[in-house]
Amino acid sequence: MFVEISELMSDRDMITLVLAKVNGKVSVSVMPTKKGLKDEAKNNLSPILITGTPEELDQQFISIIKQPLQKATGLLTNMDKFEKSMEVAQANSKAASEAKKKVDAERKAFTDKMKKVDTLYTEKKYPEAALLLKEVSEMPGADKKQCENLKNKINIELNSNSLFAE
Structure with a gap:
């Protein structure tokens, strides 16, 4: 039995x-x-x-x-x-939420620094803008294309005062 x-x-x-x-x-x-x-x-x-x-x-x-x-x-x-x-789903939901918070925080930090670069560029402080842009482009969450575009604009301005400008 x-x-x-x-x-x-x-x-x-x-x-x-x-x-x-x-x-x-x-x-x-x-x-x-x-x-x-x-x-x-x-x-x-x-x-x-x-x-x-x-x-x-x-x-x-x-x-x-x-x-x-x-x-x-x-x-x-x-x-x-x-x-x-349900326990697995809840754990995954927490993990996804934490990952999103991290990405959002990285993106906000990048955006804030990028505003400073833009301000330096607008104020025609091109060397300072280039230096800060180099730091910003290496941050997690950096928009590489946006950084590259601004880098090109800054380089044009930096080279426009050069004796060897093309």
């Missing part, structure tokens, strides 16, 4: 059997549970209740509980899988 019952169980399944004898008959309450399951819906399961003579239970116990027990343990297993998938 226990071999047959254990074959109906999966990992972390528990089955509570409670036996009571009244007037020569035995009543057996079979209650499946899953260790670690948090879902409160598990508390709504009713035990499987079977009553019969000891001889009847010896002969038919497994065949009577097999289908209801499979359904109940399957439901508990589905709840468990759902809880685990």
Whole structure:
């Protein structure tokens, strides 16, 4: 009997059997549970209740509980899988959120520094703008194309005062 019952169980399944004898008959309450399951819906399961003579239970116990027990343990297993998938989804959501915050912070730092470069360029402080632009272009989150375009504009201005300008 226990071999047959254990074959109906999966990992972390528990089955509570409670036996009571009244007037020569035995009543057996079979209650499946899953260790670690948090879902409160598990508390709504009713035990499987079977009553019969000891001889009847010896002969038919497994065949009577097999289908209801499979359904109940399957439901508990589905709840468990759902809880685990929710934990994974929640962890991934936090990771994605943290990654987005990091990218946003990098982008903001780049944008703020780039405004300073633009200000230096507007004020015709080309050497300072070029120096700061070099630093800005190496920042995480830097827009390489935007940096390259501004670098070209600054270089044009720097070379326009050169004796060797083309």
